[in-house]
Amino acid sequence: MIDTDTLCSLQAVDVLSALQRVFRLLGRKLFDPSFVAMLLMLLWLVKAIQHRNQTSLRTVPGPFLAPFTRLFPIVNIFTGTHFQRYLSWHERYGPIVRTGPRSVSVSDPDAMRQIYGSHAFRKTRMYDTFQLLGNNVFGTRDPAFHRTRKRLIAPVYNQTTLNRVEGLIWRSGVQTLMDKLEGVARSGRVANLFREFMYMTFDVTGETVFGRSFGLTKEGSHPILQWMADFSRMSMLRVLLPLLYRVQLPWLFGRLYESEKKLYAFTKTALEQRKLVASPRRDALQQLIEATDDETGARLTDDEMIPEMLVQMVAGTDTTSITLSWCVHLLLQYPDAYRRLRAEIDAALPERDMPIAYAAVSKLPFLDAVLHETLRLFPPVSDGLPRQVPKSGATVGGHHLPPGTTVFCSAYALHRSSALWDRPNDFVPDRWLVSSEQIADMKRAFIPFSFGPRACLGRNLAWMELKLTISALVRRFDIKHEQGGCMDPIYKFMLTPKDHRVDVRLYPRS
Numbered sequence: 001m002i003d004t005d006t007l008c009s010l011q012a013v014d015v016l017s018a019l020q021r022v023f024r025l026l027g028r029k030l031f032d033p034s035f036v037a038m039l040l041m042l043l044w045l046v047k048a049i050q051h052r053n054q055t056s057l058r059t060v061p062g063p064f065l066a067p068f069t070r071l072f073p074i075v076n077i078f079t080g081t082h083f084q085r086y087l088s089w090h091e092r093y094g095p096i097v098r099t100g101p102r103s104v105s106v107s108d109p110d111a112m113r114q115i116y117g118s119h120a121f122r123k124t125r126m127y128d129t130f131q132l133l134g135n136n137v138f139g140t141r142d143p144a145f146h147r148t149r150k151r152l153i154a155p156v157y158n159q160t161t162l163n164r165v166e167g168l169i170w171r172s173g174v175q176t177l178m179d180k181l182e183g184v185a186r187s188g189r190v191a192n193l194f195r196e197f198m199y200m201t202f203d204v205t206g207e208t209v210f211g212r213s214f215g216l217t218k219e220g221s222h223p224i225l226q227w228m229a230d231f232s233r234m235s236m237l238r239v240l241l242p243l244l245y246r247v248q249l250p251w252l253f254g255r256l257y258e259s260e261k262k263l264y265a266f267t268k269t270a271l272e273q274r275k276l277v278a279s280p281r282r283d284a285l286q287q288l289i290e291a292t293d294d295e296t297g298a299r300l301t302d303d304e305m306i307p308e309m310l311v312q313m314v315a316g317t318d319t320t321s322i323t324l325s326w327c328v329h330l331l332l333q334y335p336d337a338y339r340r341l342r343a344e345i346d347a348a349l350p351e352r353d354m355p356i357a358y359a360a361v362s363k364l365p366f367l368d369a370v371l372h373e374t375l376r377l378f379p380p381v382s383d384g385l386p387r388q389v390p391k392s393g394a395t396v397g398g399h400h401l402p403p404g405t406t407v408f409c410s411a412y413a414l415h416r417s418s419a420l421w422d423r424p425n426d427f428v429p430d431r432w433l434v435s436s437e438q439i440a441d442m443k444r445a446f447i448p449f450s451f452g453p454r455a456c457l458g459r460n461l462a463w464m465e466l467k468l469t470i471s472a473l474v475r476r477f478d479i480k481h482e483q484g485g486c487m488d489p490i491y492k493f494m495l496t497p498k499d500h501r502v503d504v505r506l507y508p509r510s
């Protein structure tokens with residue numbers, strides 16, 4: 001007979017032998033792609049089920065796959081159609097929709113105000129990718145930093161400052177563009193207003209923020225365009241792969257990094273040159289240089305001003321030019337609205353060769369209605385600006401959201417909600433020609449410049465450029481649509497026409 005000790009020894013040998021066979025098998029399988037794929041799929045499934053069954057978000061309605069994967073936003077960024085997807089989800093599931101394992105979208109005015117109306121819901125880590133070569137008023141996630149920096153930056157865009165640079169905006173931007181378009185019209189060529197509006201807004205930003213025009217309207221080229229395009233690509237890559245914010249890959253993205261360096265150097269040079277001027281003009285750049293915190297007496301250093309100048313470049317160019325493009329497109333699609341606007345502008349501005357004062361057009365009711373309706377249908381930043389549920393959690397739209405949940409409101413979905421707007425997809429400027437109480441009620445669901453303490457600081461400048469440009473264009477030309485690029489909206493950081501074209505023929509008015 002085998003004694004107990006011998007039996008135990010044999011069993012130990014069998015177990016050890018079995019374990020060795022298992023490890024040998026695993027060792028071979030670890031290099032088998034199908035086994036690795038199966039293992040990863042199993043791990044993903046376990047994690048997905050955990051997200052799906054997360055108690056706090058189980059009650060939030062949404063598409064079946066949303067709780068399982070974060071791929072929706074990534075795919076949507078590449079296709080540029082997520083603004084339409086958010087709208088369709090809200091029309092189907094209601095004012096609060098689960099869009100991912102830990103993300104929720106809202107299209108309710110009260111929920112929107114809860115999210116954006118204070119610093120309680122902080123910006124997410126995504127904004128780290130917008131630090132623009134340094135911390136700034138837009139990219140920061142720190143409420144204390146934002147409050148301090150906003151006190152310094154906000155005066156740059158108050159109406160008093162803008163009134164001082166109104167003539168500069170007219171001469172360097174609007175008037176220069178009108179003169180160029182006059183030449184295009186008399187030559188019989190087609191004008192791509194999408195491009196021309198972009199050039200104009202870059203030139204205005206150059207004059208007011210960098211102390212010099214980029215000359216794009218006249219010359220049609222400047223390296224700033226390539227630098228900014230590369231910077232936008234790098235920002236998008238960092239949104240998709242946040243690791244790129246901390247890890248440099250010059251062998252893969254060398255040109256993008258080089259453009260960032262050139263953009264920084266160009267901005268630094270503009271700032272240094274302005275400081276050498278004995279009697280500088282009173283523009284946005286000078287306001288930034290002289291800005292002083294009323295509470296602390298602190299002023300911005302050069303290293304602090306440079307990212308703020310770049311923020312103003314990003315925020316003050318494409319948003320305005322794209323809105324101008326959509327406005328012209330809509331007027332040509334709705335000729336009755338175009339005729340009414342032209343009649344209003346002709347009555348207010350009978351002298352067609354005189355400069356336009358902003359005071360003469362700032363309160364024209366139909367012009368104001370046309371631009372509000374343009375921004376309702378095509379808000380440039382139509383994507384949801386993400387915020388993070390605070391550590392205490394929050395009840396939003398009747399659902400408790402756990403700490404760390406990403407929550408946002410898509411301006412496109414809010415502006416076109418059939419629950420909030422009559423004929424939500426139609427261009428109806430008259431909806432804004434109602435009592436002040438009715439307008440205030442509509443503006444509860446109107447956020448083209450966002451809302452709350454983090455709302456766009458440059459909205460006064462945007463309104464000035466929009467109203468001056470549309471007034472000048474309609475006063476000076478008859479505009480006819482020319483068959484050209486595809487006007488389907490697509491989202492690539494901004495809601496733009498797909499082919500980046502608004503082709504028209506212009507005819508000088510006698």
